[in-house]
Amino acid sequence: MPIGFGDPGEGRPDELAAVPREISIGDLRYTTSHCVRGRPPGRAGRLCYSLAMRPDSKPVDQKTFIEEARRAQIVSCAVEVIAEVGYGQTSLARIAQRAGISKGVISYHFAGKDELIQQVAEYVVGNARAYMRPYIEAAPDAFGQIRGFIEGNLGFVGAHREQLLALGDILANARDANGSLMPDISGASGAIGTLDEFLRRGQKDGQFRAFSTRVMATSIRAALDAVSGQLIADPELDLRAYARDLVDLFHHATKA
Amino acid sequence: MPIGFGDPGEGRPDELAAVPREISIGDLRYTTSHCVRGRPPGRAGRLCYSLAMRPDSKPVDQKTFIEEARRAQIVSCAVEVIAEVGYGQTSLARIAQRAGISKGVISYHFAGKDELIQQVAEYVVGNARAYMRPYIEAAPDAFGQIRGFIEGNLGFVGAHREQLLALGDILANARDANGSLMPDISGASGAIGTLDEFLRRGQKDGQFRAFSTRVMATSIRAALDAVSGQLIADPELDLRAYARDLVDLFHHATKA
């Protein structure tokens, strides 16, 4: 199940979520040039052609444009599909179908399914962080940060429910080759660390009573993650009220 | 992620859990899991289940008996496999392999993979309920019930970690044919209803302050469910202390 995103640091801007579906841009401009040099008339000379070769690093931004747009489109469709049918039922075929492209395109733009899934996770985590940052930065004190975290998180749930559903499914299923759970794909669970930090500060400031910050942080995140599930069961759920109630809950749980 | 099991009511008796694990007789004496790993190579083994019978029960229907024993064995092996490699990597072949039987047996005893998974979920839920019942029944008041719920739940996590891991994976992946999440497979989440009831009673008795019982119940269960994840990250986790901290957390969160 999903996960709170804490680190208010470098996230992708939310606009990225707005994926352009129609793309039509130029590409690299490596062309072939030729020169005839130093050939005195009537003497053997050398015709020198220089053939274009691909550079090792993408030199221009332009070329990344269409590439990135497609990748974004595919990632976006993957989010939709995962959220809708679940990780287990998600196949490249289904994603391609939703994107209206052929399976091969995905393989062309991503090294494989794993990379795509990884990108999806990072995409959602990035969006969530960016969304939550202002909520947290505005906070005057430690509990304000907790409140901001809760409200920001539920705000994102409301705004991009799909994304969190998808991420939750991915995290619940992310396993390495051995089948062992990968509990922290894409640093998603950084949230707990962030919360822990807030809680410690509150304790130091005397705003919070003594408690295990680890248990408290874990429980806050768990409570937030549980909301996606509630939303599925009751799509009409009032997230604003839910956020208020959670803030209240953890206010009583933490206050000195 | 897993789930708390509350209803202290009609669970399957705990012995059922033992059927496929404790084996008493036969020319070879293995537990179900030993049978695969520890069988002397080159010899066909025989898993021999002996089921306790009440003296004055009527003649037993053999068919039902062996049937049930097999089902229990398969369910038990399925739990192991799911906990180990994850739902997504769990195939009938792997389960059969672990049980030392052929794939066909599973299809014979279960209508399909779905039914097997369903049975696994019910099996774990039943065990968890039976395990938690005494914790809860001994409680003198509403918060005592909450405390019992938390302690019983974490006790079960400690005693049968595998089962909860498996259940968690199943619930995270349980989907109907359409791909929609089935948030309440096998009535597992009955837990929330039970908790809700306890909380209401506490409010009525004046032991608890006013709060949304739904949000509180959901958060308690979420906090409990999160523990499996913590256990994976840190297998040395002190569950007893964790339980104490959680009880403390929700004591402050609920008390009048």
Add this chain to the structure above:
Amino acid sequence: MPIGFGDPGEGRPDELAAVPREISIGDLRYTTSHCVRGRPPGRAGRLCYSLAMRPDSKPVDQKTFIEEARRAQIVSCAVEVIAEVGYGQTSLARIAQRAGISKGVISYHFAGKDELIQQVAEYVVGNARAYMRPYIEAAPDAFGQIRGFIEGNLGFVGAHREQLLALGDILANARDANGSLMPDISGASGAIGTLDEFLRRGQKDGQFRAFSTRVMATSIRAALDAVSGQLIADPELDLRAYARDLVDLFHHATKA
């Protein structure tokens, strides 16, 4: 291109080539038995069921029967396909199609394409050895062995042209994961060692002149291998005459 097979040792009997295409045989007989022991009437007893478990090693030959028959059938069809369309164009689908079975069957009986190909190579090598053995064993002296080798080899080419074509294609394409040639899959090239031995003996006996046995052995085998190619170009090629000419050639090349 193909290869001579020297080692006159343990080959499969030629009959193996006659693959039964219709199969219908019994299988393992592991059934479930049950016993009620020592239950004095009216007292609690123990109903003891013993459930069948697969043994680790295949205990009976019967079970291998159908299995082996299918494997043989598939190997046989693979030979045909490879000989006909070439290694590069040979897919499991084509083999399955020729065998009138579904692709899955092949995967069921062989660990993968690699194992199948390996089996094909071993099958042909085994047949060739078995075929050539009597030719060589009857030889009175070193050159008699060379003669037997040549005649046996060309005899096998005539009798099972397909098999050598297939083997040749496999050997020409057998590469490990890195793409490096695997020059000696299934010990096929043991032939050179065998020839080398014959040649050394002839030199020791004074029957042969001095020469590099390695170069001579390699050339003999190469000359034999080239025959398959000639056969393709000219299906009417008189193999008996060809053998006589080759024997003559290497008689002059080796004689003291």
Add this chain to the structure above:
Amino acid sequence: MPIGFGDPGEGRPDELAAVPREISIGDLRYTTSHCVRGRPPGRAGRLCYSLAMRPDSKPVDQKTFIEEARRAQIVSCAVEVIAEVGYGQTSLARIAQRAGISKGVISYHFAGKDELIQQVAEYVVGNARAYMRPYIEAAPDAFGQIRGFIEGNLGFVGAHREQLLALGDILANARDANGSLMPDISGASGAIGTLDEFLRRGQKDGQFRAFSTRVMATSIRAALDAVSGQLIADPELDLRAYARDLVDLFHHATKA
């Protein structure tokens, strides 16, 4: 496996072999293969071919020129790739990657993969013929021609092992659309005809005894072709000695 090239007639000039390998000018100076491996990372490179021109040739058609240079570059890279990873593992993508160009370029300059492969074969055959011609032309008599053929062939193997490995792989896999072997792609096996001619002349001159010239020619070529395989197994193989031994072998085999 490779093939001897006999016809000392119309081969492409040896320089062609050099076109894509020796590069003289340009801001960057790499050979074709270096360009991929040794290009300074992050900089676009330019492969610059300079083609020798006769002083009084008419104005060169640029189109043809650059076209030919590219084709030569691609053919050359194809040789490398085939020799390295084998025909079966050779894809246009891999060739393009080695050439530092995009896949499309290949499709642009060649009608398809088949034409490219055909060109590769012709390229190698042409080089081999050109290489061998002086060896053969210098011969005073029939056996001298045979000797020249053998020495020239092994000389080429030593000088351009890669090319023969590639050709061998191609010939072993060259099939038409139906999957039938194309035993004489690019007239490669013309070698047999050439040898046959030499042998007949020797018989007419009384230098050679009576034997089937076809069998003898085929065996000579086969013995030569086998050398590539020996080289793989033992890269330290002394080709000069090997040639001497082969000459000796066929001297005894043919002499009157």
Add this chain to the structure above:
DNA sequence: CATGAATGAGCCTTCATTCAT
């Protein structure tokens, strides 16, 4: 009741080829 054999759909990936830019 259990088995091994078989099926057929689906999965991910690779590939030669085409094409707008």
Add this chain to the structure above:
DNA sequence: CATGAATGAAGGCTCATTCAT
């Protein structure tokens, strides 16, 4: 002339399921 993007077919493989024995 070169490119990157896209396609669609095919490849090998896994899997849940069915079935005769």
